[in-house]
Amino acid sequence: MAAVPVTSFSETFAIGSFDRSEGAFPGFVAAERVYDIRCLLPAVRSTSDLFADWDASIDAIEAVVRDPAALGALESVSISDVQVLPPVQPVGTIFAAGANYREHILQMSVAHRLGRPDATEEELWAEAAVENDARRASGDPYIWTGIPSAVSGAFDDVQLPDVGDDVDWEVELGVVIGRTAQRIAAEDAYSYVAGYMIVNDITSRTLVPRTDMALIGTDWFRAKNQPTFFPTGPYLVPARFIQDPAALRIRLELNGQVMQDASTDDLLFDIPSLIAYASSVAILRPGDVLITGSPAGNGSHWKRFLQAGDVMEASVTGLGVQRTGVRAASGVLPPWQASRV
Known part of the structure; x- marks a missing residue:
């Protein structure tokens, strides 16, 4: 053990x-x-x-x-x-907010050169800042869904996939829904929160783009829903014990080196806004988990991705610590991918 x-x-x-x-x-x-x-x-x-x-x-x-x-x-x-x-059993649906820490968005814009082809890194950063401040003022959060079978425990190993490279870490604050929520106003959102926990949103970066389907563009299902790709917990801390969820330190170390270290006050859309938006589209059930985005400092920024033998240690103020090792890919392709070789 x-x-x-x-x-x-x-x-x-x-x-x-x-x-x-x-x-x-x-x-x-x-x-x-x-x-x-x-x-x-x-x-x-x-x-x-x-x-x-x-x-x-x-x-x-x-x-x-x-x-x-x-x-x-x-x-x-x-x-x-x-x-x-994983603290909540049975595991519920994961509602995942993407691109929701301002500094992280700017880092990713530079790392993936999202902007004018001839722009400098400084210009990409500045232009992304203007775009995202406008989105915060009048736009919508970006939310996708994770599946229960991808959830693993806080001390279980992450299994590198046989299909997909550049496997990345994204420590996040998880918000556990305590009662059914549909079309909730932001000012009422906290009354639907049971508590909080740590979630690491593991991603295979090479599986995100769909170059064969340009109109669709991205494929979050295959990039983020592989087994063990959501280390969760170790605990669910009741909301009454977290005085200010917008002022928590969120941190991830890789082999003892700090890679992410930020505060939840850098959220582009705050927790009430995320709940209000998600519940405007879907019915949120008790035990569902809303993960709120990851701060700056993932592997795409550092140009260093997960390798067999790595150890991640993730923490959020008051929520405990999760420690996950990384296992090598099995070396055997699933039948579907093997049939495409």
Whole structure:
């Protein structure tokens, strides 16, 4: 079992899904110990059951956590003695905001030379800045969807694909929806948020463009939805414990070297705007996760992509730490791609 970075939730707690080789169970983490929620709330068989009455469930857990005698009466296990699964079980749909950190957008515009062919890097940066400030004022967010089968745990390895190169990292703040949301106004959006967690939006850059279909242009399905491409968690931290989600430090290290280090205050469209827009198109369900975009500093900027043996460590203020290794591609093409060679 991989070593789990220690994150202390003492006066507060976090929600997660765990396995002690007896099947998945819903738990809460306090003071580096995992407690089985079923012992406290017998009707809750998985973390998704908490959404039936999220506030009452969190109130009940909080009352125990703040009572040393009550907490001491519950059985617990060290976080290092369980497998940490993606926090929300079963996994919901991922609604992913692309190009949503201003500095990241400008970096990508320069890295991919998105603009006039004869423009200098300084000109590309300046022109992208003007365009994106205009989009923030009067445009829409860019949102696509991720699928549950691509989600993996916070300490699971990322599997490099057999089709697709330039595999990149994108640490993001994940917003977990707590109740059904449709056509929500931005000013009401936070009341639909259950909590927050870390998500790393792994991307095969070479699979994004579709040169065979110029009118379509990009293919996010194949570039971002491969197995293990959404390391998620380790925990879901209730929204009541995150004072200001627009002032969190978001950070990713690759083999100990800092690659991304920013604040969530650089979001082009903030969390309420993203929820309002996404819910204007789709019905958001409890347990769905809205990932809010990634800050500057991914592999496209550094011109360095994931390789077998790499280790990523991602963190967001108050949400814990995820550590994921990288495994080599299997070397065997899937039948479809093999038939095209």
